[in-house]
Amino acid sequence: MKKRLIIFTIVLYMFPILVNASTTTYERTKDNLRIPDKVHYKNRMYNNVISTPAVNTEEKIYDFADLFTDEEEKEIYSTIMNYKNSTNLDLAIVTIDHNNKESAMVYADDFYDYNDFDINGSLYLIDMDTREFYISTSGTALLYYNDYRIENTLSSMDYSMINGNYKESVDILTTNLINYYNRGIPSGNSKYEIVDGKVVYKTPYIVFIIISLIPAVIITIAYANRNKPVKLDKYSYDYLVKNGISITNRIDKYINTTTVSHYSPISSDSGGSSSGGGSSFHSGSSGISHGGGGHHF
Amino acid sequence: MSILKNNGIFILENGSDNMANKATRSVDHKCPSCHAVLKFNPTDQNWKCEYCDSTFNLEDLSKHEQKYKEKEVIEENPDIGEYNIYRCPDCGAEIVTDLNTAATFCVYCKNTAIIKERLTGKFEPKSIIPFNKTMDDAIKAFKQVGRKHPFMPSSFNSQKNISEIKGIYIPFWLFTSTSIGGITAKAEKIHHHRKGDYVYVDTMNFNIIRDGKVSFIKVPNDGATKFDDAIMNSIEPFDYSKLVPFNPSYLSGFLAEKYDVDSETAKNDAVFRMKNTVEDIFKKDIKGYSTINIINNTINFPDINIEYVLLPVYLLNIKYKDEIYTFAMNGESGKLIGNMPVDKKKAFLTFTLVFTISFVICFIVFYLFIRSNV
Numbered sequence: 001m002k003k004r005l006i007i008f009t010i011v012l013y014m015f016p017i018l019v020n021a022s023t024t025t026y027e028r029t030k031d032n033l034r035i036p037d038k039v040h041y042k043n044r045m046y047n048n049v050i051s052t053p054a055v056n057t058e059e060k061i062y063d064f065a066d067l068f069t070d071e072e073e074k075e076i077y078s079t080i081m082n083y084k085n086s087t088n089l090d091l092a093i094v095t096i097d098h099n100n101k102e103s104a105m106v107y108a109d110d111f112y113d114y115n116d117f118d119i120n121g122s123l124y125l126i127d128m129d130t131r132e133f134y135i136s137t138s139g140t141a142l143l144y145y146n147d148y149r150i151e152n153t154l155s156s157m158d159y160s161m162i163n164g165n166y167k168e169s170v171d172i173l174t175t176n177l178i179n180y181y182n183r184g185i186p187s188g189n190s191k192y193e194i195v196d197g198k199v200v201y202k203t204p205y206i207v208f209i210i211i212s213l214i215p216a217v218i219i220t221i222a223y224a225n226r227n228k229p230v231k232l233d234k235y236s237y238d239y240l241v242k243n244g245i246s247i248t249n250r251i252d253k254y255i256n257t258t259t260v261s262h263y264s265p266i267s268s269d270s271g272g273s274s275s276g277g278g279s280s281f282h283s284g285s286s287g288i289s290h291g292g293g294g295h296h297f
Numbered sequence: 298m299s300i301l302k303n304n305g306i307f308i309l310e311n312g313s314d315n316m317a318n319k320a321t322r323s324v325d326h327k328c329p330s331c332h333a334v335l336k337f338n339p340t341d342q343n344w345k346c347e348y349c350d351s352t353f354n355l356e357d358l359s360k361h362e363q364k365y366k367e368k369e370v371i372e373e374n375p376d377i378g379e380y381n382i383y384r385c386p387d388c389g390a391e392i393v394t395d396l397n398t399a400a401t402f403c404v405y406c407k408n409t410a411i412i413k414e415r416l417t418g419k420f421e422p423k424s425i426i427p428f429n430k431t432m433d434d435a436i437k438a439f440k441q442v443g444r445k446h447p448f449m450p451s452s453f454n455s456q457k458n459i460s461e462i463k464g465i466y467i468p469f470w471l472f473t474s475t476s477i478g479g480i481t482a483k484a485e486k487i488h489h490h491r492k493g494d495y496v497y498v499d500t501m502n503f504n505i506i507r508d509g510k511v512s513f514i515k516v517p518n519d520g521a522t523k524f525d526d527a528i529m530n531s532i533e534p535f536d537y538s539k540l541v542p543f544n545p546s547y548l549s550g551f552l553a554e555k556y557d558v559d560s561e562t563a564k565n566d567a568v569f570r571m572k573n574t575v576e577d578i579f580k581k582d583i584k585g586y587s588t589i590n591i592i593n594n595t596i597n598f599p600d601i602n603i604e605y606v607l608l609p610v611y612l613l614n615i616k617y618k619d620e621i622y623t624f625a626m627n628g629e630s631g632k633l634i635g636n637m638p639v640d641k642k643k644a645f646l647t648f649t650l651v652f653t654i655s656f657v658i659c660f661i662v663f664y665l666f667i668r669s670n671v
Contacts (some may be wrong), residue, residue: 003585041513048565050658054648055617071430078621095554096362113534115496168580177494180626192671198669199671200668201658201663201667201668201670201671202462203663203668204663208656208660208663209656211654211655211659212653212656212659213326213651213652213656214650214655215651215652216533216648216649216651216652217648218646218649218656219648219651220613220644220647220651221645223447223448223644224447224448225447226445226447226448226637226646227446227448227449227636227637228576228636229529229531229635229636230527230528230531230635230636231527231530232526232527232530233530233531233533233570234569234570234573235570235573235574235577236513236567236570236571236573236574237574238533238534238575239513239514239515239516239517239534240511240513241512241513241514243511243513244475244510244512244513244514245509245511245578246509246511247507247508247509247579247582248508248509248510249507249508249509250507250508250582251482251504251506252503252504252505252583253503253504253505253506254501254502254503255502255503256501256503256505257500257501258499258500259497259498259499259500260497260498260500261495261496262495262496262498263494263495264491264494264495264496266494267496286650292451
């Protein structure tokens with residue numbers, strides 16, 4: 001009896017780790033947090049790290065909520081590999097029953113950051129707990145998939161999600177992502193680059209050159225002009241008699257006012273979600289920049 | 298640049314004297330003590346004998362003046378084209394002058410020679426500002442000319458580049474007058490305001506009049522075509538409190554010219570300058586408008602007083618890399634001015650340095666404050 005209880009306890013203890021036959025998770029301990037190299041660990045990240053499952057990043061599909069059949073998982077895996085080969089961007093699919101973090105966004109960001117996925121890639125999370133499906137992007141994937149592209153993708157997935165066709169939503173996602181990848185980085189994001197996982201402005205060398213030319217030209221011309229001081233003087237201010245100016249007649253007569261008007265609408269922001277627009281992004285608990293978005297179903 | 302074209306043969310050498318002489322009229326006084334030639338000394342504003350160290354003022358000289366018999370240069374061959382040839386009364390050598398030279402030197406005996414008819418009658422100046430600066434002052438000023446000119450070639454202001462230097466009394470016309478009349482202008486005040494999606498531009502139109510009197514005293518205009526007007530403008534102003542009645546004695550040791558631009562012609566230039574100035578004064582008095590357009594100008598100078606004077610100028614010819622650069626120094630105030638070449642290497646270095654510094658500043662500012670602030 002005692003022996004059975006011990007076995008049962010061990011099995012129970014192992015249960016969350018081996019939640020699915022195809023998903024291997026590793027234990028994080030205080031001494032071995034399994035932090036990937038892309039994250040510069042700081043103590044304040046501890047809670048986020050310890051609450052994030054550590055997985056084998058080669059698997060790509062982490063179906064904790066068991067939404068896919070084994071067959072489907074195989075198909076999805078090969079789709080992801082296809083995507084990865086043609087775009088050089090990573091992609092992970094995660095499904096959960098229970099969300100132990102503040103939101104789908106935080107869960108998705110943390111899962112991607114605290115596992116050793118490529119810095120440039122996306123994560124698709126189906127959160128059955130909050131009934132939200134969420135796409136998180138990081139690195140150059142953030143630049144490729146601007147708000148407009150993410151929103152379009154999510155919208156085209158809505159129908160499948162509401163109807164519970166989770167596998168179909170993954171297919172729509174990968175098709176969309178490949179299409180958008182092939183259209184290149186939208187112009188709204190061309191001013192950004194990714195350094196150390198963070199979105200920063202590209203160094204605008206052309207602007208620097210133009211700004212630097214201004215003082216250089218002005219100073220050089222001013223100094224060169226000093227060497228040509230000989231000028232005809234068209235005035236004779238030097239020879240004004242002291243107190244010799246008397247203006248005896250000052251008339252400023254108002255005649256009329258003419259008014260013209262022209263149409264000039266107050267320029268308004270076209271609202272970020274144009275196809276050439278940029279990405280809105282936030283910093284995850286790891287400090288890495290993430291973009292993306294989600295819909296409820 | 299027409300300066301010096303005929304005068305090149307008279308290279309000045311300070312204080313080189315020989316035998317006593319009585320050149321012309323009252324110039325080149327003999328020292329009453331030792332009979333050496335006396336030259337005007339700009340530093341002390343008197344005449345100093347370099348042999349016996351005696352000094353004399355104008356009054357002393359005039360006492361002795363009568364004792365000497367006037368002797369004038371003898372005109373040898375009047376008017377052969379651009380030149381006149383005279384015979385030096387002291388050594389008999391030929392003195393070649395152009396048609397406007399009023400005082401010069403005999404190239405052989407270095408004594409001052411004055412061509413009397415070019416300083417008398419209608420050519421007699423009313424007054425003169427005697428030289429206040431010496432030739433050494435001019436050389437010294439030239440050697441310091443680089444200070445405010447970072448792009449001057451380093452060796453440009455070397456004394457060895459001074460190929461010629463001379464002190465010349467240049468004929469000037471001085472115009473004193475008070476303007477009458479004024480200007481009429483149209484002015485606008487422009488005001489923008491927005492109502493919804495429309496921008497309204499209100500233009501208030503005004504008619505403006507400014508009328509009055511502006512007085513000028515002694516606006517100078519040089520009376521010799523051979524001197525560049527721009528360079529003469531540039532060494533202005535002369536301190537007119539230093540004007541003294543003309544006396545040929547001041548010319549000893551210097552060159553002098555007579556005018557070849559008559560007062561009427563010179564007057565046009567002076568009136569142009571005065572009129573511009575009055576218009577500018579009136580225009581600056583019109584305030585608070587977005588645009589001002591002068592449509593009528595009735596400024597004129599009904600009464601103009603004209604004086605003919607000689608003003609002291611040092612002219613320096615600088616030869617640098619086969620180019621001649623002319624510098625002029627106001628012989629009264631010491632103001633030295635002239636165009637000089639630009640050292641392209643220095644200009645390029647400055648350009649590069651400023652560019653690099655600005656670029657680095659841009660870079661630092663970008664990295665510190667902008668880059669991560671997305």
